[in-house]
Amino acid sequence: MTTTGGDELTHRTTGTAAETDPEDWVLALSIEGPEQDVALRRLHGLLIRASRHQVLRMRAQLGGADAARVEELANQSADEAMVALLAKLHTFEGRSRFTTWAYKFAILQAATEVRRQAWRSREVTLDDGEVTVDRGPSVEQYAEAADLGRAVSRAIHQALTPHQRRIMLALVVDQVPIDVLAQRLGTSRNALYKTLHDARVRTRAHLAAAGHLRAVTVSEGVDR
């Protein structure tokens, strides 16, 4: 394996014996012809490698999926990543190696697919119920956490909109994966993370005004 200057493209000799990765991926992928065909095959190989890596990392979430199922998900994710990458090919600026840039498309697609598969038969309910704190290892810690828990519960019920509260509770307390929630609500990961961010900002402001933000900061320090 060698690297060139410029775009720092990696030459690989694995895969089809006579084929190597192109010097300039963007150029090779952009112009129709035999070089584009080779580049597309090589790129698809990279995407399968990355999506297989991701599916295997998250395999436990799939309830012991066998090797065939892993390969099926990896191939499906690689195909979808290929479409997403080619649509954004013009945005590649060479700030990283092309292979690193390509891998992230497959990793995102595969991780999203595994989360959706893992939750496909699970119901997601959105409600904004009261929050109470689990008992800690000691009475003192429980009392401290319960006090903070009551303050947070007040904050999220007084400072957040019903939508912000439901999203925060689903993502943080019920631990619904953000991609799954986005799919069920017909929105995007980006939009849900913004809602969660705004909810956190409002919650912290409410806690600060009530004199509880120090307790949150101390709690962060303890938990880390």
Add this chain to the structure above:
Amino acid sequence: MNQRRVSREALRAMTLDTQPWLSCDECFDRMDTYVERLLTEPDHTDVAMTTHLNACTACAEETDSLLALIRSDH
């Protein structure tokens, strides 16, 4: 109305300081360069990225995964 029992970790996650703001899309845009910088400069810091990754478990998993994959290539 349901009553939810939450862990201390969930309380911490509900009250995280997520400033400076970085969206998941921006995190995805930076992920490749961030990971390569980490590999060549282990002390590299990007406050917006680390804040986002501490607050978004999905982006954190994907960034860790990319880092592991690139390491395995070297």
